[in-house]
Amino acid sequence: MAHLRRIHHWSGEDLARLLREKARQHGLRSGIDRNRIWLWETGTTPSKESQLLLAEVLDVPAAALDELSWPHWLPAFEQPAPFTPLGSRAALREVQITRMDRRSFLVLSSSTLIEVAADWARIEPRHLSQALDGQHLDEELLTWLEERSGELRTHAAGPHPQVSTLIDAHLNTAIDLITHDRYTEAAGRRLHAVAADLAHCAAWLRFDADRHADAQRHWQAAVHAAHQAGDRDLAAVALSDLAYQATWLSRPADAVRVLEHARSRTRTAAARSLLDVRRARACALLQDRHATQRALSSAETELEQMRPNDTPAVVSWMSMADVNADAGRCWLDLGDPHRAGTAIDSGLGELDPRRARTKAVFLTYRTEGSLQNRDASAAAADARAALDTAIASGATRCIDLASALIRRLNTRTEQPMIELCEYARDRLAG
Structure with missing residues (x-):
């Protein structure tokens, strides 16, 4: 209160x-x-x-x-669940509760967010046998859930609004099985891995819809479920997603501290590369040029060591396109538009064309670079492309990012800017 x-x-x-x-x-x-x-x-x-x-x-x-009993229903009740089987079950059940979700409201404060990351970094998973009674979960159902989880992760990257409903349904099934069913230790790890994967996908869909508190709950649930499954990289990536969200919402100092804890237990080069890129982004916003350069160099070094056969699905998409474009964003924040433009162009050129949401974000980066270089025509063209790509992706977060950038240009008097603003009004009105 x-x-x-x-x-x-x-x-x-x-x-x-x-x-x-x-x-x-x-x-x-x-x-x-x-x-x-x-x-x-x-x-x-x-x-x-x-x-x-x-x-x-x-x-x-x-x-x-x-x-939920008093005071647990209060939107500021933020005591993190412990990394125990019972605590993880509580974190998973949290995502099954329907709440009104104001778009910019966050359920975790800075101190609590960092506490979640610190707890995970120092606590090893307890043996699930303490919480399991040796009975067998239906093997056929478990295998089916594992297969559907992988398929839904693939489809979640595309513009398919129905996927969110399917992911939620499968996640609820996994949580109900974790909460009420009986299974062996091995089956329990597999079941928690399914829940972690689905919660992670669900979190990103909510983040893209600007439902930030709900996204936080799902990422936190993913960390817990991955912890019980023994999947360090998925837990670390979910923590890094919470850090990325903090950076997105202008809390870069929180992001840096969360990423320090998350990186400490990663297992693969791809996961470390992703976390390094996100650390660079936060450091750039904090105007720490040396730390930004060090994080970007580490991201490139780790990516060079990435091997497909030991890269988990959660970071299989990581590429030099991401390193380069995010490096460009860093250089923009540090006031070096020329260096930024070269890096962003490289990132866009290497990006998988199926990643429309990422492309929309990268195009807004290039727009800002053109604005810093005082190239109105290039900025207008990139902003238009960013808006079109964002609308096609269906991601509210990307549409808002592009439209907010265009609104900033509304007072510009150059003809390309005037035409851009008129085009944006028509597109958004439609």
Whole structure:
């Protein structure tokens, strides 16, 4: 409660007033005052009626009050689940709860996000035999889930809106089996690997839709499930995704600290290369040129050691295209547009054409480079291509990135910019 008030800059009296106003809207009288707020914050449980009013003020669905007890339904309740079989089950069940998800709201604060990464980095998986009773999960069902998980990961990269529903359905099945079924230790590891893979895919689909809190929950669930499966690279990559999200939302210092923990237990060169690139991005935003250069050099060195036969599916897409284009983004942030342009051009030229979302993001990088080089025609052409590619991908995050960039150009008087803004209005209106 106190944390929520700080987030919203409310005093105790401010929150009490909002609750009284909400009660009046329902034709009710309420005596909630700042002393009542203080009692709730120090251990007293609010009445069901008061909790319903509070849920409305905080945009939390009333159903969450039945699914989670007080104070766990509060959107700022951020105690990370421990990396134990029971803790991981709790993290997985979290993603099955339907919540109203404000697009920029994050469920994990900076300190909690870093704590999750630090805990994972120092805790080895406990033997699942402690939590398993030796009964066998249906082998045919488990094999089927493993096969579907791989297929859905492949399809999740394309513009298929139905894939999200399928991934959620399969993830819920895996979580229910983990929670309620009986299986051997070996089957348990396979089942947690399926849940980790699906939760990881589901997180990216939510991130692309700008549903950041929900994406956080799914990435955290993926870390837990991968930990129980003994898959260090998938857990590290999911942690690095949380770091990437932090960078995207202008929290690069958090990203650097999370990545330090995540990289400490990676097993493959491809995973380390990805984490190095993401560290470079965060360091560039922090204007640390030396750390950025060191991270990019490490990313290239690791990528050169990447071998297809020992590269897990979660990072099989990693290539020099990613290193080069993200290096370009780094040089833009560090004020070197010429060097940035060369790197981004190389990245776009090498990029797998099926990766439309990534291409849209890279095209916005090139647009910003052209703007720094004062080339209005090139910037307008790249911005148009970025918008078209983002719309074709169906990813809200990419559409918002491209359209926000174009909105910044709305006051420019060059003819290519005027035409670009008119084109964007027509496309987005359609």
